[in-house]
Amino acid sequence: xxxxxxxxxxxxxxxxxxxxxxxxxxxxxxxxxxxxxxxxxxxxxxxxxxxxxxxxxxxxxxxxxxxxxxxxxxxxxxxxxxxxxxxxxxxxxxxxxxxxxxxxxxxxxxxxxxxxxxxxxxxxxxxxxxxxxxxxxxxxxxxxxxxxxxxxxxxxxxxxxxxxxxxxxxxxxxxxxxxxxxxxxxxxxxxxxxxxxxxxxxxxxxxxxxxxxxxxxxxxxxxxxxxxxxxxxxxxxxxxxxxxxxxxxxxxxxxxxxxxxxxxxxxxxxxxxxxxxxx
Amino acid sequence: xxxxxxxxxxxxxxxxxxxxxxxxxxxxxxxxxxxxxxxxxxxxxxxxxxxxxxxxxxxxxxxxxxxxxxxxxxxxxxxxxxxxxxxxxxxxxxxxxxxxxxxxxxxxxxxxxxxxxxxxxxxxxxxxxxxxxxxxxxxxxxxxxxxxxxxxxxxxxxxxxxxxxxxxxxxxxxxxxxxxxxxxxxxxxxxxxxxxxxxxxxxxxxxxxxxxxxxxxxxxxxxxxxxxxxxxxxxxxxxxxxxxxxxxxxxxxxxxxxxxxxxxxxxxxxxxxxxxxxx
Numbered sequence: 001x002x003x004x005x006x007x008x009x010x011x012x013x014x015x016x017x018x019x020x021x022x023x024x025x026x027x028x029x030x031x032x033x034x035x036x037x038x039x040x041x042x043x044x045x046x047x048x049x050x051x052x053x054x055x056x057x058x059x060x061x062x063x064x065x066x067x068x069x070x071x072x073x074x075x076x077x078x079x080x081x082x083x084x085x086x087x088x089x090x091x092x093x094x095x096x097x098x099x100x101x102x103x104x105x106x107x108x109x110x111x112x113x114x115x116x117x118x119x120x121x122x123x124x125x126x127x128x129x130x131x132x133x134x135x136x137x138x139x140x141x142x143x144x145x146x147x148x149x150x151x152x153x154x155x156x157x158x159x160x161x162x163x164x165x166x167x168x169x170x171x172x173x174x175x176x177x178x179x180x181x182x183x184x185x186x187x188x189x190x191x192x193x194x195x196x197x198x199x200x201x202x203x204x205x206x207x208x209x210x211x212x213x214x215x216x217x218x219x220x221x222x223x224x225x226x227x228x229x230x231x232x233x234x235x236x237x238x239x240x241x242x243x244x245x246x247x248x249x250x251x252x253x254x255x256x257x258x259x260x261x262x263x264x265x266x267x268x269x270x271x272x273x274x275x276x277x278x279x
Numbered sequence: 280x281x282x283x284x285x286x287x288x289x290x291x292x293x294x295x296x297x298x299x300x301x302x303x304x305x306x307x308x309x310x311x312x313x314x315x316x317x318x319x320x321x322x323x324x325x326x327x328x329x330x331x332x333x334x335x336x337x338x339x340x341x342x343x344x345x346x347x348x349x350x351x352x353x354x355x356x357x358x359x360x361x362x363x364x365x366x367x368x369x370x371x372x373x374x375x376x377x378x379x380x381x382x383x384x385x386x387x388x389x390x391x392x393x394x395x396x397x398x399x400x401x402x403x404x405x406x407x408x409x410x411x412x413x414x415x416x417x418x419x420x421x422x423x424x425x426x427x428x429x430x431x432x433x434x435x436x437x438x439x440x441x442x443x444x445x446x447x448x449x450x451x452x453x454x455x456x457x458x459x460x461x462x463x464x465x466x467x468x469x470x471x472x473x474x475x476x477x478x479x480x481x482x483x484x485x486x487x488x489x490x491x492x493x494x495x496x497x498x499x500x501x502x503x504x505x506x507x508x509x510x511x512x513x514x515x516x517x518x519x520x521x522x523x524x525x526x527x528x529x530x531x532x533x534x535x536x537x538x539x540x541x542x543x544x545x546x547x548x549x550x551x552x553x554x555x556x557x558x
Contacts, residue, residue: 134486173482176471181494187526189549192455203452207413208556214493215460220553223546227539238534247466255517260506267502270468274499277487
């Protein structure tokens with residue numbers, strides 16, 4: 001089987017390393033020649049090009065570009081590849097992408113490997129990046145079962161934990177455990193920065209320790225990624241933020257009403273429930 | 280100098296280990312005989328008793344009980360000790376304690392060593408627990424300079440980073456970097472648990488990774504500690520939660536209004552500002 005990869009960054013490069021090591025032929029496309037060369041040198045691809053036409057003969061193509069380039073890439077691929085070619089992406093939100101790309105290609109299977117490192121780019125690509133990590137596939141009502149099966153088998157080769165659900169459930173679930181936490185975390189930093197008493201702010205900076213470090217980490221990360229998530233999962237993110245605000249409203253009421261029993265009960269519920277979220 | 284310690288848990292026991300190693304005589308009081316024995320065996324105290332009367336001759340007494348027992352302990356100590364005896368506590372909120380205890384004792388100096396481990400109790404006590412960690416002293420207008428100086432010197436022996444501020448500024452600063460993050464974190468878990476689609480909740484549990492692990496850690500911790508913090512720092516916690524809610528309101532408006540520039544700007548501000556909070 002010939003596998004194409006568009007976008008030879010951390011995810012695309014790591015996919016190439018794994019799939020080649022399983023005996024598949026991997027064809028890679030990057031916009032930059034230098035990246036193509038590194039990908040070849042590192043053994044992430046058999047062939048690489050800056051031209052999408054390289055992928056004409058691919059049976060399956062993984063689109064590993066940034067979120068906003070996924071649909072345009074599918075559009076560019078359509079005139080180049082056969083109608084049997086299976087297209088799959090690795091974007092972190094799925095509803096908007098599935099809606100657009102399923103219309104463009106009859107064999108589109110949305111996907112989201114939930115693996116990563118702090119580093120980006122082909123230099124950071126590594127073997128077995130996906131082993132043990134969740135990999136979600138999000139077929140729609142029109143996704144052919146045969147196309148889904150092919151992508152499932154490839155995910156199996158990566159030793160990833162496969163989950164299959166609708167694009168809507170995916171986006172809602174990742175809003176809860178990834179996108180909402182990011183913006184809740186961002187809000188914590190913003191709240192500190194808006195304190196008008198500069199002595200309090202300076203003291204807060206000196207006293208902050210592991211609790212603040214952990215809760216502020218994802219809110220102090222890559223701004224472009226945060227904006228991309230907000231743009232692409234806008235509705236589910238806004239929905240989860242509104243639900244979060246309701247929870248906070250209840251909490252503020254309980255604190256101001258000195259309803260300590262209610263607060264203890266919800267903290268106990270949290271303590272009991274949190275292990276279910278740790279894999 | 281004779282130093283008394285009431286409450287021989289992690290903090291009291293660790294204080295005893297350090298102060299004895301600096302040549303001071305340490306007298307410890309615990310409600311439990313078994314804890315007194317362990318404290319003696321571990322070298323955290325020279326003498327220990329279940330009776331506060333042991334501290335009659337102490338020059339300085341550290342009150343290392345849970346928050347709610349601090350003021351009652353001061354009240355019990357007053358008839359036993361000389362009016363020159365300096366009392367200091369290690370509670371994590373300071374305004375309410377300073378107000379009550381400064382009235383009870385002319386030589387009360389509020390304090391907050393910001394060190395800890397995941398473990399509790401005398402068994403977890405360790406030497407040099409406070410080295411490099413912040414230790415805040417919160418004198419009021421009526422705190423004698425001589426009493427403050429004595430406690431400052433003892434904090435110096437611990438190699439802690441000393442900060443001095445008013446109880447109000449302390450409580451506001453720790454609300455921002457410790458208490459607000461705790462309840463913001465608790466709210467994230469609660470928001471997930473309130474999702475009515477059980478398939479979404481189950482998927483969220485499977486997909487949660489390091490982002491959720493970090494942001495939910497302190498909100499899934501000890502419920503009693505959370506309630507104690509909310510009770511004792513009620514006003515500042517509620518104030519910071521209201522400010523946080525305003526920040527979230529702005530964020531929701533920006534997301535729903537697709538004001539991506541504003542979101543990118545605040546995420547960039549966060550990314551630039553967060554290192555100031557990491558010591």
